[in-house]
Every structure is written in structure tokens, then in C-alpha cells.
Amino acid sequence: MKTSIATVCLSGTLEEKMQACATAGFDGIEVFEADLVVSPSSPAEIKALADRLGLTLDLYQPFRDFEGVEEAQFQDNLRRLEAKFQLMQELGMDLVLVPSNAGTATVNDDAVVADQLRRAAELAQRYDVRIAYEALAWGRFVNTYWHSWELVEAADHPNLGVCLDSFHILSRDDDPARITDIPADKIFFVQLADAPDLGMDLLPWSRHHRVFPGEGSFDMVGFMAKLTETGYDGPLSLEIFNDVFRETDPVLTAADGLRSLRWIQQGARGRVTEAAAARVELATMPKIDPVETIDHVEISTDSPDECGALLGALGFRFAGQHRRKAPQLFVADGVKVVLSPTQSGGTSIASVAVQVADSAKAFARARALGAPLVSRPVTADEVRLPGVFSPGGTQLFFVDEQAASWPTEFGSDPDKLAQHSATMRLDHLNVPEAWDHFGASVLFTLAMLRMEPLEAQNVASPRGLVHSQVLESPQGGIRWNFNRVPRTYTDRAGQPVRYPGHIALAVDDLEQRAREATSAGLTVLPIPSNYYADLKARFGLDDATVTRWQELGILYDRNADGEFLHLYSETIGGLFFELVQRVGAYNDYGPGNAAVRLAAQQQHEQLTRAFGG
Ligand SMILES: O=C(O)c1ccc(O)c(O)c1
Numbered sequence: 001m002k003t004s005i006a007t008v009c010l011s012g013t014l015e016e017k018m019q020a021c022a023t024a025g026f027d028g029i030e031v032f033e034a035d036l037v038v039s040p041s042s043p044a045e046i047k048a049l050a051d052r053l054g055l056t057l058d059l060y061q062p063f064r065d066f067e068g069v070e071e072a073q074f075q076d077n078l079r080r081l082e083a084k085f086q087l088m089q090e091l092g093m094d095l096v097l098v099p100s101n102a103g104t105a106t107v108n109d110d111a112v113v114a115d116q117l118r119r120a121a122e123l124a125q126r127y128d129v130r131i132a133y134e135a136l137a138w139g140r141f142v143n144t145y146w147h148s149w150e151l152v153e154a155a156d157h158p159n160l161g162v163c164l165d166s167f168h169i170l171s172r173d174d175d176p177a178r179i180t181d182i183p184a185d186k187i188f189f190v191q192l193a194d195a196p197d198l199g200m201d202l203l204p205w206s207r208h209h210r211v212f213p214g215e216g217s218f219d220m221v222g223f224m225a226k227l228t229e230t231g232y233d234g235p236l237s238l239e240i241f242n243d244v245f246r247e248t249d250p251v252l253t254a255a256d257g258l259r260s261l262r263w264i265q266q267g268a269r270g271r272v273t274e275a276a277a278a279r280v281e282l283a284t285m286p287k288i289d290p291v292e293t294i295d296h297v298e299i300s301t302d303s304p305d306e307c308g309a310l311l312g313a314l315g316f317r318f319a320g321q322h323r324r325k326a327p328q329l330f331v332a333d334g335v336k337v338v339l340s341p342t343q344s345g346g347t348s349i350a351s352v353a354v355q356v357a358d359s360a361k362a363f364a365r366a367r368a369l370g371a372p373l374v375s376r377p378v379t380a381d382e383v384r385l386p387g388v389f390s391p392g393g394t395q396l397f398f399v400d401e402q403a404a405s406w407p408t409e410f411g412s413d414p415d416k417l418a419q420h421s422a423t424m425r426l427d428h429l430n431v432p433e434a435w436d437h438f439g440a441s442v443l444f445t446l447a448m449l450r451m452e453p454l455e456a457q458n459v460a461s462p463r464g465l466v467h468s469q470v471l472e473s474p475q476g477g478i479r480w481n482f483n484r485v486p487r488t489y490t491d492r493a494g495q496p497v498r499y500p501g502h503i504a505l506a507v508d509d510l511e512q513r514a515r516e517a518t519s520a521g522l523t524v525l526p527i528p529s530n531y532y533a534d535l536k537a538r539f540g541l542d543d544a545t546v547t548r549w550q551e552l553g554i555l556y557d558r559n560a561d562g563e564f565l566h567l568y569s570e571t572i573g574g575l576f577f578e579l580v581q582r583v584g585a586y587n588d589y590g591p592g593n594a595a596v597r598l599a600a601q602q603q604h605e606q607l608t609r610a611f612g613g
């Protein structure tokens with residue numbers, strides 16, 4: 001379907017926004033009046049710029065507080081409207097958005113409102129333009145899409161139709177099912193916006209916290225499926241009022257937006273008939289099964305010796321050096337870690353390789369989702385793993401059957417590495433994301449691997465709130481936590497510090513493992529005794545158990561499903577490890593414990609700095 005985006009979604013001047021939309025590959029834009037009013041370009045120049053950039057100008061908006069007013073006021077509103085019709089002619093535009101009156105409406109009478117909408121449509125007809133009427137969720141008298149349609153139907157004019165905006169429908173928990181009862185040719189425009197569940201009032205929620213489809217908690221794919229069934233084949237437009245988007249690079253934001261439109265169309269395809277999908281030309285991308293297995297994780301490090309020693313203490317064994325290059329392979333039962341030495345840049349997760357049935361297809365899907373390819377030189381006798389950069393910079397590689405022999409390049413027999421009775425497994429990854437890449441990284445990973453989001457959390461760190469979004473694969477084989485790092489993450493002296501990511505490994509007997517690892521040289525992050533006093537009180541634990549855990553740095557949680565024990569290693573330049581033990585069907589991550597960890601890490605870092613450790 002044709003793609004469009006409202007200029008209000010992006011930072012920059014109108015001209016910069018238009019450039020960004022074209023660069024990202026949108027077909028058209030919604031012109032926000034506020035952007036035009038502050039632009040030094042004349043309407044004719046904006047039209048010319050759009051033509052040069054290959055963008056259509058799809059919707060002029062908003063024309064507020066129009067209907068449901070006394071006649072004298074209405075006459076003045078018509079005059080205002082006519083001025084906009086003249087402006088639209090200069091812009092070469094033919095569709096204007098009239099949101100339902102939220103400010104000045106005094107007449108709560110459908111017959112009057114329908115008549116006023118009809119008279120507006122008659123005026124529009126003279127200018128050869130059309131009006132899309134949208135029910136704002138907080139409209140004074142009209143606030144549901146069905147009511148807006150009843151009024152449009154009653155007005156019965158070819159130049160009047162409705163605009164459906166997913167935010168206004170889903171934010172009120174309204175059921176979108178009835179949009180299929182609206183004739184497709186009376187749906188003049190569609191705006192897609194998602195939002196996280198914030199439990200706040202509709203208007204501030206809408207004006208500040210909308211996000212791209214897939215980045216919030218609405219059933220956007222369900223909405224898109226319903227829309228597809230209507231047969232609407234006009235633009236799919238993004239209208240996202242978001243405070244972060246107003247500050248981020250508009251090219252990045254626009255690219256993220258286009259990815260969300262590809263994702264939602266692909267998602268809807270699975271929920272409608274082939275015929276319905278074909279009628280509106282839903283965009284496609286190569287389909288893959290949900291990804292359930294991480295093949296290996298690559299750590300790039302400027303401290304390979306320290307990192308190797310940490311892996312050794314955790315129970316990894318050195319399984320070989322690459323036959324021609326610097327990387328080393330470390331293996332612990334089923335977990336494979338490649339350590340790639342670098343000159344600088346600290347230590348972090350550089351890439352994640354996932355197992356797929358067909359890596360060429362997975363790669364093509366990633367490309368359709370706008371991910372740039374990773375180009376790595378390989379010689380003829382080496383396996384080439386196709387890979388891409390996720391928006392935050394983590395590389396994602398795809399490993400299929402044919403590529404499974406890659407460990408032979410490290411002198412390891414891949415069959416011997418794969419142990420299914422493994423006593424150590426990869427539990428989850430935790431990757432820090434910069435504030436302006438967070439949403440894009442989450443959406444890309446979710447769309448690419450077909451993962452599902454858990455409810456987002458905020459974790460208090462001494463340096464600011466960390467927004468945490470866990471994605472899980474449908475069978476639970478992959479758990480991937482994204483942490484949005486506070487915008488300025490600095491020490492007390494104001495120097496930027498690195499927010500560490502981590503790799504969590506699941507074991508069956510954490511206390512035993514902790515003792516073994518500690519005697520093998522692992523430094524465990526010390527946890528303050530206040531935490532243990534609280535733990536004892538909360539769960540009614542005995543002194544001996546709590547004392548043992550405190551000595552080992554073990555944190556704890558319990559819920560109806562089971563128990564969770566975990567500990568954290570020291571941090572090496574931006575990366576640490578977590579050991580976890582899940583008891584019973586415990587499926588959470590120890591809510592509350594991440595804040596304890598972040599505070600302990602800050603404390604520990606300051607002590608080691610103060611003492612030059
Ligand atoms: O918040 C608003 O006023 C507003 C304006 C235009 C829209 O299309 C919309 O969804 C909201």
C-alpha cells in the first residue's frame with residue numbers, strides 16, 4: 001500500500017522533514033499546518049520541493065473546532081475553511097483533515113452537525129477538494145469512529161468521508177471490528193499510531209507518547225487486518241506525536257517509521273484472506289519461522305585476557321583460536337561465545353548469531369526491514385554468515401544448516417560442541433540502547449525474529465530511569481532485553497560512563513556454581529546487606545539461607561510459578577555476566593533486583609575508582 005507520514009512525527013524544518021521522508025522511501029506526507037506556517041518557503045515552493053523529492057502531499061491538517069457550533073460561529077468557521085481550500089490549491093493538495101470539535105462545540109445535535117459537515121463538503125466541492133472527518137478520542141460530542149461515520153453518512157456528500165486513526169479508536173478500547181461496515185470509498189484517510197499503556201488521560205497520552213506501530217501495546221496488527229478487510233486502498237499514514245521523535249535525527253525516525261509500516265502489512269497478511277490482501281496490495285517481505293535459538297554471541301573486547309579469564313571462571317573452556325584471525329572460541333556446554341579482540345572500545349556484545357532454516361531468506365527479510373548489511377571479508381575456505389546491523393548497531397548474523405560448520409575454523413568439531421544435555425544454557429541477553437535508537441532496535445528485532453514483547457518496565461538507577469523492554473520468542477528459546485539508557489549517563493564528576501550490557505547464563509544449581517566460579521577466580525558483584533534484610537522480611541526466609549546468599553552475592557525472587565536465584569559478575573569495560581537459576585516454571589527476571597544491581601554496580605565502580613582498582 002502507499003505509505004505516508006505526518007510531518008509532525010519528525011524533528012527539523014519542514015524542508016528537512018520532507019527530505020528525510022524522501023530519503024527513508026515514503027511515498028507521501030501529511031502536511032502539518034504548524035510546520036507550514038513557520039516555513040520560509042511559499043506554498044508553491046513546498047509543492048515544487050515535494051515534486052522534486054517524489055513525495056505526494058496527501059493530507060493537509062488539522063482544521064480544528066469546526067462543527068457543532070451556533071450558526072454565526074459556523075459562518076466564521078466556513079470563512080476560515082475557505083482560506084485553507086485556497087491554500088491547498090497553491091499546494092496542489094486535495095484532502096483536508098477536520099478533527100471532531102474538542103474546543104468550541106456547544107451544539108450536541110447530530111442533525112445540525114451533519115448539516116454543517118454537508119455545507120463544508122459543498123464548499124469543498126467548489127474547490128475540488130475533499131474533507132476527511134476524524135473523531136478525536138477527546139472530542140466534545142463526537143469521539144468514536146462510529147459516530148463520525150454516522151454523521152458522514154447522514155451528511156451524504158461525495159466530498160466528505162472519514163479519517164480513521166488507530167490511536168483514537170484503540171486508546172478508548174473501542175472495537176475496530178465495525179470499520180468493515182464503513183464503505184471503503186468513504187474511508188478517505190487512515191492514520192496509524194501505537195502507544196504504550198501508560199494509564200494516563202487521552203489527550204496528553206496522544207500528544208506526547210504515541211509511537212510507531214509495533215512499539216507500543218495496542219493490537220496494531222489486528223487493526224490493520226480489519227482495515228484490510230474494508231478494502232481501503234489509500235495511504236497508510238503514520239501520525240506520531242512523540243517528544244523523543246521531535247529531538248532525534250529525522251532520517252533515523254523516518255526509516256524506523258517505514259519499517260513499522262512494512263511490519264504491520266506483513267503481520268496483517270497472516271490474518272486475512274489472500275484475496276483481501278491482494279485487493280489492497282499489502283506489502284510483503286520474505287517470511288521466516290519465528291527464531292528460537294541463538295547460535296552464538298560475539299563479544300568484542302580490548303581486554304581479551306581479562307575476558308577470557310572471566311569466561312574460564314564461569315565454566316567456559318577455550319575451544320580454539322580462529323585459524324587465520326584473532327577471534328577465539330569459548331564454549332560452555334551448549335553456549336558458544338566468540339571473543340574478538342579489538343584495539344579499543346571496551347567490551348560489549350558485538351553480534352548475535354541466530355539459527356534459521358534459510359539464511360539467505362532471513363537476510364532478505366532483514367534487508368526488507370531496512371537493515372544495512374555487515375560486510376566481513378572471508379576467504380574461500382571460510383563460511384560466510386550473512387549479517388546486518390540493527391538500528392542500535394548490534395550486528396545480527398544468520399546461521400543455517402550449511403553454515404553450522406563454522407566452528408571448524410576454530411579447530412573445533414561442531415558436532416561435539418552441540419550438547420543437548422547441557423547444564424549451562426543461554427538464558428537472556430541484555431543490550432543497552434541509546435535513547436534515540438531504543439524504539440527502532442526493539443521494533444527491528446521484534447519484526448525480524450518474530451518475537452513478542454513483554455510489558456515494559458522502568459528500572460530506577462542512581463543515574464536515571466532505565467526503560468526496559470523484554471522480547472521473547474514464542475517458544476521462549478530467545479529472551480532479549482533492551483535497556484534504554486538515560487540520556488546522560490555520567491559519574492558524579494559528570495564524566496560519561498558506559499551503561500553495561502550483559503549475558504545471562506542459566507544453570508541448575510546456582511549455589512554450587514557460585515562456589516566453583518568464585519574459587520576459579522570470579523569476582524561477584526557484592527550486594528548490600530539492606531537488600532538481604534528486606535528479602536528476609538518479604539519472603540520469611542531463614543537466617544542461614546540469607547547469610548549464605550549474601551556471602552555468594554545471590555539475589556532472589558519468588559512468585560506463584562516458582563523461584564529465581566541469580567548473581568552478577570564484575571564488569572569488564574561495558575559487559576558483565578549473570579548466572580541464573582530458574583526453579584519450577586518461574587519465567588520472570590527478578591523484578592526489583594535490577595535496581596539493586598545498578599546501584600551496586602555504581603557503588604562498586606566508584607570504590608574501585610577511588611582506590612585505583
Ligand atoms: O491532538 C490533536 O489535536 C490531533 C490533531 C490531528 C489528528 O489527526 C489527531 O489524531 C490528533
Ligand SMILES: [Mg+2]
Pocket residue numbers: 134165191239
Ligand atoms: Mg489523527
